[in-house]
Amino acid sequence: MRNIFAAALLMSLIIMAGCGETPVPRPAGYFRIDLPEKGYVHFDSPCSYAIEYPQYAVVNPHPGGASDTCWMDIEFPSLKAKIHLTYFDIRNNLASLTEISRDMAYRHTIRAEAIDEKLWANDSSRVYGILYDLKGNTASAVQFFVTDSTRHYLRGSLYFMAQPNEDSLMPVINFLREDIIHLIETLNWR
Numbered sequence: 566m567r568n569i570f571a572a573a574l575l576m577s578l579i580i581m582a583g584c585g586e587t588p589v590p591r592p593a594g595y596f597r598i599d600l601p602e603k604g605y606v607h608f609d610s611p612c613s614y615a616i617e618y619p620q621y622a623v624v625n626p627h628p629g630g631a632s633d634t635c636w637m638d639i640e641f642p643s644l645k646a647k648i649h650l651t652y653f654d655i656r657n658n659l660a661s662l663t664e665i666s667r668d669m670a671y672r673h674t675i676r677a678e679a680i681d682e683k684l685w686a687n688d689s690s691r692v693y694g695i696l697y698d699l700k701g702n703t704a705s706a707v708q709f710f711v712t713d714s715t716r717h718y719l720r721g722s723l724y725f726m727a728q729p730n731e732d733s734l735m736p737v738i739n740f741l742r743e744d745i746i747h748l749i750e751t752l753n754w755r
Contacts, residue, residue, distance in 0.1 A: 600740050601643065605747060609755075611635065612652035613717055617751040619744045639748075644737050645726040648745065653718040662718050666710040669722070670697035676729070677701045685711060685749060692752050698742070702729040706738045707745055717754045721745065 605617040608624055612635030618624060621643065627636035635652040653662055670680060678701035685694045694711030707723040723741055725734060 598644075598736055600736070603743075605751070610637070610652070612637075613654075613755045614652065614719060615753045615755065616748050618748060641741070644741070646737065646741060647724050647726070648741070648748075649722045649724065651720045653720075655712065655714075655716050655718050659712065659714060659718065662712075662720075663710065666695075666708070666720050670699070670708045673699050673703040673705060676703045687750070690753060692749065692754075694749070696745070696749070700731070702731050704729055706731075706734070707742050709745060709749065711749055711752060713754050719752070721748075
């Protein structure tokens with residue numbers, strides 16, 4: 566009887582061990598991000614330019630600053646992102662402003678896997694500039710500057726209020742890059 570009990574116990578243990586699945590670690594998942602429907606609002610900046618910004622964003626001017634600058638943020642509360650905009654009057658300093666913008670984009674080379682530059686030139690609206698597309702886990706994913714090369718200079722940087730993680734942020738980066746391109750394409754100097 567003892568042998569039958571021991572055999573039954575052993576058989577039960579073998580069956581139970583064989584029926585269970587071996588636990589496998591699962592990769593980290595990311596939250597689903599519901600992106601808003603595209604739509605734009607005209608905005609006449611007090612800084613000598615007009616743009617169209619997304620209807621799901623809020624424009625917040627920054628008080629103060631130097632007499633030749635005008636700062637504001639285009640905030641995306643639902644996406645926890647901001648586009649920092651800085652406007653400068655050009656006063657024989659176009660080369661230095663352009664170098665500062667290039668330097669600010671390339672400060673991210675420590676973390677960036679690549680930095681792609683896209684040149685912008687629209688002769689009819691006198692908008693010329695460069696869009697910097699930063700790849701990798703950088704603090705700023707997209708930066709740009711545009712100018713008419715004689716009087717006006719506008720610089721922008723996209724930042725997230727989250728730790729940089731290109732894998733999880735890529736859908737939002739691509740979504741907001743389209744909005745930045747729309748902003749550049751609708752820019753009018755005054």
